[in-house]
Amino acid sequence: MKTYRTMVAWLTEGRPTALASVVSNNGAGPRKAGARLAVTRTGETAGSVGGGLLEAAVVRTARQCLADDASALLDYDLDGSDAAKNGMVCGGCARLFVESVRPHPNESALFENATNSLCNGNGCAAPFLVSAYRAMGQSRSRLGRLHLATEQVGGKLSQVRVYSRLGGVLARDAAEAAGLLAQPLGDAKLHLDPLAAAMEESAAAQEPRLAAIGDDGDVLLCITPLVRRKHVYIFGAGHVGREVAALAGRCDFEPHLVDDRPEFLTDSWLAEAPGAERAVTHLIGNWDGALSCLMPPEHSYMVIVTRGYRNDEAALDWSLRANAAYIGMIGSARKRELVYDALAQRGIPDDILADVSSPIGLPINADTPQEIAVAIVAELIARRAQATA
Numbered sequence: 001m002k003t004y005r006t007m008v009a010w011l012t013e014g015r016p017t018a019l020a021s022v023v024s025n026n027g028a029g030p031r032k033a034g035a036r037l038a039v040t041r042t043g044e045t046a047g048s049v050g051g052g053l054l055e056a057a058v059v060r061t062a063r064q065c066l067a068d069d070a071s072a073l074l075d076y077d078l079d080g081s082d083a084a085k086n087g088m089v090c091g092g093c094a095r096l097f098v099e100s101v102r103p104h105p106n107e108s109a110l111f112e113n114a115t116n117s118l119c120n121g122n123g124c125a126a127p128f129l130v131s132a133y134r135a136m137g138q139s140r141s142r143l144g145r146l147h148l149a150t151e152q153v154g155g156k157l158s159q160v161r162v163y164s165r166l167g168g169v170l171a172r173d174a175a176e177a178a179g180l181l182a183q184p185l186g187d188a189k190l191h192l193d194p195l196a197a198a199m200e201e202s203a204a205a206q207e208p209r210l211a212a213i214g215d216d217g218d219v220l221l222c223i224t225p226l227v228r229r230k231h232v233y234i235f236g237a238g239h240v241g242r243e244v245a246a247l248a249g250r251c252d253f254e255p256h257l258v259d260d261r262p263e264f265l266t267d268s269w270l271a272e273a274p275g276a277e278r279a280v281t282h283l284i285g286n287w288d289g290a291l292s293c294l295m296p297p298e299h300s301y302m303v304i305v306t307r308g309y310r311n312d313e314a315a316l317d318w319s320l321r322a323n324a325a326y327i328g329m330i331g332s333a334r335k336r337e338l339v340y341d342a343l344a345q346r347g348i349p350d351d352i353l354a355d356v357s358s359p360i361g362l363p364i365n366a367d368t369p370q371e372i373a374v375a376i377v378a379e380l381i382a383r384r385a386q387a388t389a
Contacts (some may be wrong), residue, residue, distance in 0.1 A: 020096050022049050042198045259269075304360070
């Protein structure tokens with residue numbers, strides 16, 4: 001999301017920007033499919049596709065694409081001799097799609113809409129950015145770029161809204177959306193089945209897909225799902241909570257801090273853990289019953305690090321009823337026993353309580369608030385990776 005926000009700022013300033021996206025990665029490449037890097041003519045960058053030799057090659061290609069106002073497919077062999085000479089021996093190969101984005105109000109608005117769609121839309125499937133290019137000899141000329149907002153019903157794409165120079169047009173399914181996508185692409189003779197299939201695959205895998213849809217494969221689409229950041233609700237804005245918020249935000253989560261003490265949600269307090277001040281804050285009146293004001297998206301992550309076991313009990317009771325993807329609670333075995341016994345008496349089954357990660361975090365003998373935050377966020381990252389594997 002930060003990459004797109006930076007792109008919007010650069011485009012608004014009138015600065016052409018190239019966008020490089022990892023569309024496939026076979027083997028142990030530096031970054032998985034979906035990683036992005038934005039590059040200006042002067043070589044400024046936002047985001048990353050892996051660093052090192054690979055990223056240097058991508059930056060060179062991106063600047064050339066800006067000079068030619070073109071796109072490029074870049075295949076990089078991480079087993080090759082050039083990679084080995086420079087110490088990159090991770091193996092595998094990566095394919096990247098690099099495209100030039102000109103400073104134009106429509107382009108800025110499109111990437112801004114894409115950024116906003118990453119932050120909302122509870123219950124929706126991944127929206128898409130779609131870039132279309134026509135082959136012209138060794139280069140490709142841009143035909144258009146679109147933003148698709150989608151809803152998901154029964155695992156299939158449904159109700160697809162296409163944002164382009166057509167305006168907002170509602171389609172009933174992916175195949176109809178494919179037909180709408182063809183309209184702004186001029187007189188190209190398109191085969192829509194591969195496009196509809198690529199959209200379905202992209203949504204299911206949450207990874208970019210390339211689709212060649214012209215008679216001779218002359219129209220190339222890069223279909224990029226905009227995978228939303230996972231929301232993390234952190235109950236307790238003390239020393240540990242604010243460090244978790246700061247680190248989780250840097251690791252591409254959307255942190256929320258919940259506390260009943262207004263002095264622990266001030267900018268000055270949160271600023272002591274740089275980055276925590278960017279968390280969404282929720283001030284509650286008390287822990288017993290006041291959490292009902294929260295409305296987390298489904299499959300959010302819950303981190304319980306309040307100042308006392310009674311508050312932990314209230315937060316855990318609420319979290320177990322919130323359809324969360326992950327729940328973790330800090331504390332000793334004795335505290336866990338007290339909290340679990342109290343919730344069992346309220347009818348919470350033992351197998352439900354067994355799914356709670358307590359003590360929270362990976363076992364790295366963490367001691368300071370910063371170390372504890374590392375252990376907790378590392379566990380969040382592991383759970384997120386398992387969910388998308």
